[in-house]
Amino acid sequence: MRQRSLIAITAALAAGALTLTACGSRDSGDKGSSGSGNTTVVIGVDAPLTGQNSATGLGIQYGAQIAVDDANKNKTVPGVTFKIQALDDKAVPATGQQNASQLVAEKDVLGVVGPLNSGVATQMQQVFATANLVQISPSNTNPELTMGKNWQTNKVRPFKTYFRTATTDALQGAYAADYAYNGAKKKKAFVVDDKQTYGAGLSKIFQEQFVKQGGKVIGTDHVNVGDRDFSTLVTKIKNSGADLLYYGGQYDESEVLTKQLKDAGANIPLFGGDGMFTPTYIKTAGKAAEGDLVTSIGVPVDTLPAAKDFVATYKAKKYPGDYGTYGSYAYDAATAIIKAVGQVVKDGKIPSDARAQIVDAVQKNSFDGISGKIAFDEYGDTTNKQLTVYQVQNGEWKSVKSGTANPKS
Known part of the structure; x- marks a missing residue:
């Protein structure tokens, strides 16, 4: 992250x-x-x-x-x-x-x-x-x-x-894209990031890999760190016809974004990276978090x-x-x-x-x-490439798939 x-x-x-x-x-x-x-x-x-x-x-x-x-x-x-x-x-x-x-x-x-x-x-x-x-x-x-x-x-x-x-995100973004398209069966994604090193990098890799899987990215946008009013963005996402919102960033903004998105009637999951993987996300978003997804490193501890x-x-x-x-x-x-x-x-x-x-x-x-x-390895990266997709189910993060990523070239 x-x-x-x-x-x-x-x-x-x-x-x-x-x-x-x-x-x-x-x-x-x-x-x-x-x-x-x-x-x-x-x-x-x-x-x-x-x-x-x-x-x-x-x-x-x-x-x-x-x-x-x-x-x-x-x-x-x-x-x-x-x-x-x-x-x-x-x-x-x-x-x-x-x-x-x-x-x-x-x-x-x-x-x-x-x-x-x-x-x-x-x-x-x-x-x-x-x-x-x-x-x-x-x-x-x-x-x-x-x-x-x-x-x-x-x-x-x-x-x-x-x-x-x-x-790394090279694998995390690819693993998320594969699950979104082949596991969750989502075909049209709207991609948002917070313009920061982690969020922008992760969303870029997801976007590239989702398209290579066969999906379509039908819209992109950015938010600023600390934003709390996403009404304009929510309208844009809702009107796009997307069946998935992918968010590159952390829980501070995404927990608010998902709530405003669901409150506006756009009942689509928000999918993010390990920056969202914390109980705080669910506590803040409440019932709006149900069905949302994240990837995180390794397998459930x-x-x-x-x-x-x-x-x-x-x-x-x-x-x-x-x-x-x-x-x-x-x-x-x-x-x-x-x-x-x-x-x-x-x-x-x-x-x-x-x-x-x-x-x-x-x-x-x-x-x-x-x-x-x-x-x-020779770059200082871990040789453990395990990743897990989690979904909010009944108010808790539940693991739904673990494995290793195979990015499409």
Whole structure:
């Protein structure tokens, strides 16, 4: 997933992000809060923890937290205590860049999980690359982040420090198009996006693939982040004769759009990507959400035997946020960093080039995570290409199909 950019960034927001301080220490006398070793290694987390997208952002924070707690409890890396330092980017790219600089400056930070939004990632990648600090996003899906701007014709990896446990929109958009045409039997789509990196990219791929499947795109339009009145757009969609609305963007706008669309008498499903896949969408849209569809990465976490303990822990701790969207992928991202630290840090001793060594170790790592097999290809993309279509049924997201995408050329 994902991008969200806000026009105004107040000094208060920037100051709020910068007041968060590192909690790590390499002092041999510092036992840390969990007591699993005498050297503290910090794993940074960057995500929107307040405001827009905070439900999914908090799921990332606490998914990583559970991985760290498990590593400390199991003494996964002898002589090392792991800690999380979570910074709030508020889904603002510039704030994410500030957070990246802050994490780089803290010598105890040996890896970062995040961000949530693809647009935020574009402003963080160079900062981490310059410092040889590994970054693993559990949710970014824009193909350009790993394969460059010309990824469709000439794949070039921009930053060797960037990885992700989420598969890309190149597959998500194609999987949605295939299901829309062949599964839901929709033939005429109206396509809308929010003009952001994630939304515009995803809707473009859906549009291309839907046409290649045999469908017809009978209208396109855009909305702005923060819009709440979609009356003009709703009239346009209703009059178009479309039997499906595909939306590239996030739940903040789509949950309002679908309600206004149904209230106007256009009883057609709204289909979107993982940016919509949260219980918040259903809570806000209410009955209007019934029948709506999304694609999301992987398979339902509640069905994965390896994730059983993770889900139980998240619920028992009563952590805020939504673990079901990216929580397990954040857990696995943090675990990939922890395993790499274990290969580099011996007997609690951190080498001077630890960050660079950890990048190389992450690239070579391969293990069974709670979300599936965790390994990275030559671009830093996950080798796990599983996707799932969910539909709102009786007020809940229910999985209707899981598999892998086969984009039409």
